[in-house]
Amino acid sequence: MAKKYYSFELKNDLSELEQLCQTCEEIGRDINISDKTIFEMNLALDELFTNIISYGFNDQQEHTIKINITIEGDQLQMRIEDDGVPFNPMESKTPDFQCGIEECKIGGLGIHLIRKMMDDVQYKRVSDKNILLLRRKIKKKD
């Protein structure tokens, strides 16, 4: 399959989650992947986006989060870029959920989901930008 490339931007506002959902569905239809893969793509981007707008910005200004998605063969790559404070979400500890209800902590849950659903996650800081690269294999719909 030829290489496909998509690019879009979200403002640092939770209401943009709706736009994220619609865009994921459009891309999913365009490249003919299963609903489950669309769901996982949406969830990974949602968790990172929500993280960025919760912790990334100390001012009250509008910021733009840039998302690029590349599909080549069976490889999906997602790149998320923001101009917030330096923050590598993948350094956060994986929560322990095998510990019973009362001890169960709720921090780091989103990052835990991303780690489990993606094959590879990399963070880098380049010229005042946080860049996260997510990779995973995708299956086409039959």
Next chain:
Amino acid sequence: MEIIEEKQDTVSVFRLNGRLDSNTSQGFEEKVFGAILDGSKNMVIDFKDIDYISSAGLRVILKATKALHREKGQIMLCSMQDYVKEVFEIAGFDTFLPIVGSMDEALKSF
């Protein structure tokens, strides 16, 4: 997301429709904790028409589970789509949260 709240005997039932994410989880949390404040100890959450959940939604479920646990109550989740259920499994929540196939099954457990 639409939330329909009803009582079946002493059980508070929440039927959700739509997406349970950072945008909608707060409204859901308010309803659930409103019911707990009103004395509800047993709760069923119907996921039949939920086609998306993020960690924000999981957090509300976990908070509610803890609160009901302290009241010696119980929460049951039912009718999840496979990929929604998988999120609960990846998070490890299925080890302490009862997830059953249907509303009938959930109500029978009380």
